[in-house]
Amino acid sequence: MSSTQHLIDPALIAAENDKLQPAMTSDYAHLGEQLARRGIDIEAVRARVAGFGVAIPSWGVGTGGTRFARFPGQGEPRHVFDKLADCGVIQQLGRATPTVSLHIPWDTCNDWSELRQTATAWGLGFDAINSNTFSDQKGQAHSYKFGSLSHTDAATRAQAVEHNLACIAIGEKLGSKALTVWVGDGSNFPGQQHFRRAFDRYLDSARQIYAALPGDWRMMLEHKICEPAFYSTVIQDWGSSFLAAQTLGPKAQCLVDLGHHAPNVNIELIVARLIAAGKLAGFHFNDSKYGDDDLDAGSVSPYRLFLVFNELVAAAHEGVAFDPAYMLDQSHNVTDPIESLITSAVQVQRSHAQALLVDRTALDAAQEANDAMTATHLLKAAFQTDVTPLLQRVRADAGGAIDPVATYRASGWRQKCAAERPAVAGGTGGIV
Numbered sequence: 071m072s073s074t075q076h077l078i079d080p081a082l083i084a085a086e087n088d089k090l091q092p093a094m095t096s097d098y099a100h101l102g103e104q105l106a107r108r109g110i111d112i113e114a115v116r117a118r119v120a121g122f123g124v125a126i127p128s129w130g131v132g133t134g135g136t137r138f139a140r141f142p143g144q145g146e147p148r149h150v151f152d153k154l155a156d157c158g159v160i161q162q163l164g165r166a167t168p169t170v171s172l173h174i175p176w177d178t179c180n181d182w183s184e185l186r187q188t189a190t191a192w193g194l195g196f197d198a199i200n201s202n203t204f205s206d207q208k209g210q211a212h213s214y215k216f217g218s219l220s221h222t223d224a225a226t227r228a229q230a231v232e233h234n235l236a237c238i239a240i241g242e243k244l245g246s247k248a249l250t251v252w253v254g255d256g257s258n259f260p261g262q263q264h265f266r267r268a269f270d271r272y273l274d275s276a277r278q279i280y281a282a283l284p285g286d287w288r289m290m291l292e293h294k295i296c297e298p299a300f301y302s303t304v305i306q307d308w309g310s311s312f313l314a315a316q317t318l319g320p321k322a323q324c325l326v327d328l329g330h331h332a333p334n335v336n337i338e339l340i341v342a343r344l345i346a347a348g349k350l351a352g353f354h355f356n357d358s359k360y361g362d363d364d365l366d367a368g369s370v371s372p373y374r375l376f377l378v379f380n381e382l383v384a385a386a387h388e389g390v391a392f393d394p395a396y397m398l399d400q401s402h403n404v405t406d407p408i409e410s411l412i413t414s415a416v417q418v419q420r421s422h423a424q425a426l427l428v429d430r431t432a433l434d435a436a437q438e439a440n441d442a443m444t445a446t447h448l449l450k451a452a453f454q455t456d457v458t459p460l461l462q463r464v465r466a467d468a469g470g471a472i473d474p475v476a477t478y479r480a481s482g483w484r485q486k487c488a489a490e491r492p493a494v495a496g497g498t499g500g501i502v
């Protein structure tokens with residue numbers, strides 16, 4: 071880390087931390103005592119939490135928007151290097167987001183190796199690369215209005231395949247190890263689309279992308295129940311995604327975006343099924359009240375996020391081999407995106423930490439004995455443990471901020487950006 075360049079003055083972080091250090095030390099010791107009484111070694115949990123990271127989506131550091139309007143904030147990133155700098159700030163303060171997930175063509179660059187070097191200097195790497203065949207790009211020959219990988223027209227499908235191959239090539243230059251594919255393909259009217267033929271065309275295109283994957287890469291298939299197609303989508307649910315991944319081969323897996331399901335669907339059960347099938351690619355974390363709201367992770371339903379992590383920790387505890395990719399995928403409309411992403415990463419980290427506190431032996435016994443009350447109490451005991459001092463300690467030990475949002479505000483980063491980054495008219499805001 072010695073070669074890391076600092077975006078925020080480390081002296082400021084140290085000064086802010088000094089104010090909070092005595093309370094954190096006392097709270098951590100108390101939490102350690104509480105956990106020890108439950109037979110849990112806080113140091114072991116801390117080591118696990120310190121090793122956990124969730125990727126920042128490059129599109130998340132700009133203000134999002136809805137179909138109605140977008141209200142840009144001050145000092146928004148103008149290009150991929152600005153986005154990377156904001157991601158670097160999030161990582162420097164929060165220490166839970168060591169990687170960035172790019173989106174092509176929202177992220178353009180003349181020199182990808184310079185981008186990679188800059189990322190390294192700011193302590194960042196690159197996670198999965200995301201392709202985009204759900205909107206038309208300037209100058210492209212064929213429109214995606216009626217679909218991309220599953221389009222009825224072969225030339226349009228070929229163009230969409232080519233774009234994904236270009237994304238893989240960029241990802242290789244950056245050190246990415248996965249391609250995330252989400253298509254907006256579907257239909258708006260009953261009868262508009264032949265369901266089976268559209269799926270077959272998708273598979274035929276996806277096979278060509280799969281064939282171009284480097285040996286150590288994964289293809290992550292992201293399903294979504296609706297939007298922009300509101301009657302049917304080609305990869306509508308985890309069943310369609312699983313079927314496609316199964317057909318393509320072992321390097322194809324299913325990515326779970328928490329906002330892409332029918333209301334009230336039991337997402338943690340889907341996670342368990344995908345783990346069992348060896349097909350869990352990873353996550354796009356966000357939260358929602360009604361649909362694909364792209365709210366901050368854990369802001370509405372923290373218990374649901376905990377229950378997802380409960381499945382992940384349980385599977386790891388039982389020795390199941392799997393390696394999910396963790397990413398945030400949110401749209402920030404009323405907050406400073408940097409503050410939202412720092413807070414969301416902490417929330418994801420918190421859910422992971424809480425899931426590590428579940429007494430697995432006692433839970434196994436309760437399940438075997440059909441003791442529903444004890445079983446659910448065991449989960450609640452973990453969920454209701456305030457692990458804040460542990461998360462603070464993980465950040466402080468790694469050189470981050472004990473209170474990252476307060477330190478971010480004290481740093482004046484946003485004001486500095488407002489001065490250095492003049493507003494760009496008609497800036498893009500994308501939500502997947």
Ligand SMILES: [Mn+2]
Pocket residue numbers: 292327354399502
């Ligand atoms: Mn997503």
